Amino acid sequence: MRYLDDAWRYELVRLNESESTWLNDTLANREVVQQTDNRLPQLWRRAQLLAPGLGAVTTMQNVTSTLKASAMILGLLAIVLGLSAGLAALGDSAEPVNVIWALLAVLLVPTLSLLLWIVSCLLPQAKGGWLGQGWEWVANRWLSRGKAARAWRAWLNVAEERQATKWWLAVVTHSFWVATLAGALLALLVAFSLRHYTFMWQTTWLEAAVFVELAQAISVFPAWLGFNVPEAQTILMSGNQAVDQSTIRTQWAHWLVGAVFAWGLLPRLIALIVSAYFLQRCYASVQPQPKDAYALLVQERLQKALKAISVDGPPGQLDQWPQAVFLSPKKCRDTRAAVALETAWLEARRASLTDAVHVLAPIDDRVSRQEALVQLQSLAPSHLLIVVDAQQTPDRGLLNTILALTPHTGRARVYLKPADGARNRTVQWQDKLQAIGLGKPLLDWPSALEWMKLHD
Amino acid sequence: MTEADAIRIAIVGHTNTGKTSLLRTLTRDRTFGKVADSAGTTRHVQAASVTLENRDALIWFDTPGLEDSIALYDWAAQLTAPGQRLDGPDRIVQFLQDPQASQRFEQEHRVLAQIIQSDAVLYVVDVRDAVLPKHRDELHLLQWCAKPVLPVLNFTASEQAHAQPWIETFARQGIHIYVAFDSVSPPSDGEQLLFDTLAQVLAQARPTLQALSQQAAKAKSERRAAALERIAQLCVRVAAMTVTVANDPQTVMAAQQEQQARVRHLERRCVTDLLALYAFAPDDYTASELPVTDGRWQTDLFSKEAITEAGLSVGKGAAVGAVAGVAIDVFSAGLTLGTGTLLGAAAGSIWQGVDRWGSGIKAKLLGQEAFRVGDDVLQVLAARQLRLIQALERRGHAASNRVNTQDKSGEVGEPFDQKAFLRIMAVARLHPSWSDSTSTTRTQQTAVLALHQCLAASPLLAN
Numbered sequence: 046m047r048y049l050d051d052a053w054r055y056e057l058v059r060l061n062e063s064e065s066t067w068l069n070d071t072l073a074n075r076e077v078v079q080q081t082d083n084r085l086p087q088l089w090r091r092a093q094l095l096a097p098g099l100g101a102v103t104t105m106q107n108v109t110s111t112l113k114a115s116a117m118i119l120g121l122l123a124i125v126l127g128l129s130a131g132l133a134a135l136g137d138s139a140e141p142v143n144v145i146w147a148l149l150a151v152l153l154v155p156t157l158s159l160l161l162w163i164v165s166c167l168l169p170q171a172k173g174g175w176l177g178q179g180w181e182w183v184a185n186r187w188l189s190r191g192k193a194a195r196a197w198r199a200w201l202n203v204a205e206e207r208q209a210t211k212w213w214l215a216v217v218t219h220s221f222w223v224a225t226l227a228g229a230l231l232a233l234l235v236a237f238s239l240r241h242y243t244f245m246w247q248t249t250w251l252e253a254a255v256f257v258e259l260a261q262a263i264s265v266f267p268a269w270l271g272f273n274v275p276e277a278q279t280i281l282m283s284g285n286q287a288v289d290q291s292t293i294r295t296q297w298a299h300w301l302v303g304a305v306f307a308w309g310l311l312p313r314l315i316a317l318i319v320s321a322y323f324l325q326r327c328y329a330s331v332q333p334q335p336k337d338a339y340a341l342l343v344q345e346r347l348q349k350a351l352k353a354i355s356v357d358g359p360p361g362q363l364d365q366w367p368q369a370v371f372l373s374p375k376k377c378r379d380t381r382a383a384v385a386l387e388t389a390w391l392e393a394r395r396a397s398l399t400d401a402v403h404v405l406a407p408i409d410d411r412v413s414r415q416e417a418l419v420q421l422q423s424l425a426p427s428h429l430l431i432v433v434d435a436q437q438t439p440d441r442g443l444l445n446t447i448l449a450l451t452p453h454t455g456r457a458r459v460y461l462k463p464a465d466g467a468r469n470r471t472v473q474w475q476d477k478l479q480a481i482g483l484g485k486p487l488l489d490w491p492s493a494l495e496w497m498k499l500h501d
Numbered sequence: 502m503t504e505a506d507a508i509r510i511a512i513v514g515h516t517n518t519g520k521t522s523l524l525r526t527l528t529r530d531r532t533f534g535k536v537a538d539s540a541g542t543t544r545h546v547q548a549a550s551v552t553l554e555n556r557d558a559l560i561w562f563d564t565p566g567l568e569d570s571i572a573l574y575d576w577a578a579q580l581t582a583p584g585q586r587l588d589g590p591d592r593i594v595q596f597l598q599d600p601q602a603s604q605r606f607e608q609e610h611r612v613l614a615q616i617i618q619s620d621a622v623l624y625v626v627d628v629r630d631a632v633l634p635k636h637r638d639e640l641h642l643l644q645w646c647a648k649p650v651l652p653v654l655n656f657t658a659s660e661q662a663h664a665q666p667w668i669e670t671f672a673r674q675g676i677h678i679y680v681a682f683d684s685v686s687p688p689s690d691g692e693q694l695l696f697d698t699l700a701q702v703l704a705q706a707r708p709t710l711q712a713l714s715q716q717a718a719k720a721k722s723e724r725r726a727a728a729l730e731r732i733a734q735l736c737v738r739v740a741a742m743t744v745t746v747a748n749d750p751q752t753v754m755a756a757q758q759e760q761q762a763r764v765r766h767l768e769r770r771c772v773t774d775l776l777a778l779y780a781f782a783p784d785d786y787t788a789s790e791l792p793v794t795d796g797r798w799q800t801d802l803f804s805k806e807a808i809t810e811a812g813l814s815v816g817k818g819a820a821v822g823a824v825a826g827v828a829i830d831v832f833s834a835g836l837t838l839g840t841g842t843l844l845g846a847a848a849g850s851i852w853q854g855v856d857r858w859g860s861g862i863k864a865k866l867l868g869q870e871a872f873r874v875g876d877d878v879l880q881v882l883a884a885r886q887l888r889l890i891q892a893l894e895r896r897g898h899a900a901s902n903r904v905n906t907q908d909k910s911g912e913v914g915e916p917f918d919q920k921a922f923l924r925i926m927a928v929a930r931l932h933p934s935w936s937d938s939t940s941t942t943r944t945q946q947t948a949v950l951a952l953h954q955c956l957a958a959s960p961l962l963a964n
Contacts, residue, residue: 205942206941208943336723337727338728338775338778341723341724341778342778348552351555356545356547357614358546360545387633409633411574436629438516438517438538440515440568441568442570468661477540
């Protein structure tokens with residue numbers, strides 16, 4: 046049962062978290078990941094840390110004590126049942142005890158149910174005994190309502206998961222019968238000590254030899270265990286009439302006690318021990334790593350607790366843009382110029398521009414930029430059209446280039462070469478151009494041509 | 502292994518090429534950093550660690566974008582030192598030590614400082630962009646840092662992707678190993694691919710990178726197994742659902758509606774769980790972005806369209822689309838006239854998706870009817886969840902667009918073995934108690950396991 050509490054507590058926390066929301070686990074997670082890196086111990090340890098917050102300790106205790114109480118009641122019931130069965134089998138001492146009859150009264154039901162249990166164990170869907178199921182049913186009535194309900198469900202789930210349900214029920218069933226048979230044995234011992242019984246067997250048509258063999262067969266096993274057994278002569282003498290002789294009485298009393306012990310109590314005790322062994326083995330084996338969705342999600346939360354997001358310092362200042370500077374109108378000549386940044390698109394459109402417009406080579410690196418600046422310096426145009434691709438992200442390099450161009454022209458506008466939906470960055474361009482004081486970009490080519498024709 | 506031993510990888514690139522998006526996908530964290538279609542969204546270096554056995558084994562450093570590499574390259578190229586020939590790293594060190602340059606190129610300074618402290622560089626490019634001189638200058642600067650550079654081709658899944666010019670540019674710089682990794686729809690084994698390729702350029706870190714690759718593969722298969730188990734639980738639970746009510750039209754109608762509501766609720770829970778499992782959350786998306794809103798699919802489970810959407814071909818069975826109405830009508834012939842008319846009318850307008858079940862003798866004697874969820878609805882339910890897994894496995898954590906579950910390009914006939922599926926569902930129907938969320942018997946678990954295996958064989962999930 047080493048891992049019963051761990052598994053039970055985990056299951057309870059799991060039910061809680063998967064049926065409502067995540068518990069406040071930040072601290073617990075951090076502690077867990079520092080202690081171990083194995084998944085199952087991590088999950089168990091986390092549950093252990095979170096359980097008190099759920100009141101889980103109390104509810105688990107409630108379930109345990111309810112189970113114990115019900116087992117106790119069942120046990121008391123069994124002892125009373127056994128005592129009365131034992132006494133009833135012997136009857137009042139006025140009449141001689143029919144030994145076979147008495148033995149059947151005590152052993153028939155327990156033996157039959159034991160055989161049934163053994164047979165059912167061999168079947169694939171063994172349940173573990175009717176009595177155990179009855180006990181589970183009673184426990185269900187008590188526990189399936191109120192605060193303990195979830196803890197009880199968790200307990201059942203763990204039992205089911207560990208394939209322990211069958212053995213739990215078996216242990217309860219066998220314990221019940223052990224108590225009953227012990228009660229019966231006690232009744233026999235007390236009765237034989239305090240009352241005077243005589244013994245016999247009876248038959249109408251069977252031969253005496255049958256009883257001799259039967260009684261001897263039954264006593265083989267008790268004899269091994271050291272019980273006194275009646276001899277063949279004694280058995281023959283007790284046929285149909287009781288012999289009130291002290292040695293014979295004692296032999297029969299020993300025979301009865303031995304039979305109940307060896308054929309009733311002992312097999313049950315063995316069955317109980319076997320079941321208890323299998324039960325503890327169910328819980329003692331370490332389960333494989335849980336791999337269900339819940340376990341993986343918890344794992345992820347634990348991993349997150351490990352990750353401290355670190356940064357190299359405060360975020361950099363947003364870019365502060367200087368306003369574009371223009372050439373004073375006096376220094377401008379009445380010429381027009383156009384230049385494209387990082388696109389060859391303008392070359393293809395040269396035809397649509399009048400000859401008066403100087404089309405500069407596209408700028409895309411330091412050399413071409415230097416060349417363009419030199420040319421602009423000598424042209425000193427009144428209008429400069431700067432063509433950019435709306436697909437391009439307006440980065441610092443492009444804006445710096447634009448800011449380097451404007452001091453050589455009287456005025457400048459940006460024409461945005463249209464781009465299709467997904468990568469259209471017109472809005473970003475509008476914002477950035479606004480920031481450097483260049484006004485709205487031109488978005489269609491005819492209006493760009495129109496702007497180039499303006500005079501003032 | 503302490504943090505000091507961790508492999509440090511700087512993720513760099515021109516501004517707005519999706520560096521932070523790449524990291525979101527790599528760390529499966531939708532909330533990492535800031536993402537926007539604009540220059541300079543990331544303004545500091547941000548670290549994200551990958552753990553191996555609880556220790557940081559690798560740290561990704563997301564850096565601000567390079568914006569003015571032309572000017573920076575010029576600045577560094579003009580550096581001279583008396584009586585000394587400057588090589589690349591010398592120039593970078595001089596740049597990093599120059600306070601004026603550091604002010605002028607504040608963002609670039611952070612990036613290069615990070616590269617110098619890193620073991621390798623992932624150079625992210627947007628392959629929809631043309632290769633420009635500024636990009637070549639960026640590559641020159643990276644080469645000067647003297648660190649292994651692994652180019653990552655982002656947005657390769659786009660129609661406008663032109664990877665070849667980029668590959669040629671890298672080759673000119675002597676870089677022949679690269680990774681195509683679309684951060685929006687990454688390859689399903691993307692993480693492994695990246696670790697494996699990194700192991701090629703970072704020989705000394707190979708064992709760790711191989712371990713990370715194996716870890717990623719394991720995590721991926723565990724995730725899928727958990728998701729399939731969750732779907733199997735859902736199907737078994739819904740199939741087991743049986744409602745027995747008195748045989749009068751109004752009660753029957755109300756019971757059916759209640760049953761439908763319960764199924765929808767269970768599906769919503771499952772969708773939320775699957776999203777969580779794949780580190781997505783429904784509330785991060787607006788209605789148009791995912792076919793699921795608030796954990797609910799836009800097409801109602803009990804509508805005829807759901808079948809088409811799920812790509813199912815429910816052949817002869819009792820209920821495909823319009824046939825469903827007829828089926829219910831035939832059934833209702835055995836009912837009282839009132840119920841029959843009502844069901845017939847209902848079938849005309851909405852598809853019930855709930856079958857009248859050949860109920861037990863007891864129910865018959867008591868004048869009761871038993872209802873359960875139809876085969877077709879169960880199949881739609883399973884197919885939709887499978888498609889969700891498929892979509893989520895191929896979805897990067899940088900994605901903000903709508904998942905296209907209607908994409909029939911990978912259409913593969915039946916989404917799963919329908920015969921085997923229905924066989925298991927038939928078993929589940931024999932156990933009404935399984936519809937209870939508290940039920941976890943062995944036989945139920947066996948059914949869930951069998952269904953899990955049936956769904957795992959789905960061609961939808963074949964890589």
